[in-house]
Amino acid sequence: MSSVFYLRRSFARVRERCGSFAGIVLTLCLLSILPSATFADAMDQARRIHDRLAGVPPTxxxxxxxxxxxxxxxxxxxxxxxxxxxxxxGFYNVT
Structure with missing residues (x-):
């Protein structure tokens, strides 16, 4: 009986460690692939605003x-x- 309890406890520890490790890896992956407007310069921000609102690239x-x-x-x-x-x-055609 004690060996079964020991195995259950060991598997629980492995699941906890893998779960937290997977969470950390997932968080790092998401942070690395998500574009950040914080680091964009004014021209990139202007292009993004225009593309999103008008649906077409700006002149x-x-x-x-x-x-x-x-x-x-x-x-x-x-x-x-x-x-x-x-x-x-284009703004009126998109919205």
Whole structure:
């Protein structure tokens, strides 16, 4: 009876260790593959905002204007960049 109890306890320890190890590996994998907007520069952020809102890539001039908005040129903000993306006719076709 004691050997059965010992085996059960050993398997429980192995399951606990594998479970926590698998959780750590999964967390590290997710963190490594998820894109982070924190590390994106203003042009990448502008491109992402435009693509998500309008559903089409921005023109070069719109991208530069949105980048200026995100950088705060002329007192403009990210919200102004989003409104600029919504001016694209694609916005009304996507939403």
């Amino acid at each position: 070069d001039q719109i991208l530069l204007d949105m980048t200026d908005d995100i950088n705060g040129v002329g007192g403009r903000t990210e919200i102004d960049a989003a409104y600029r993306a919504m001016d694209n006719p």
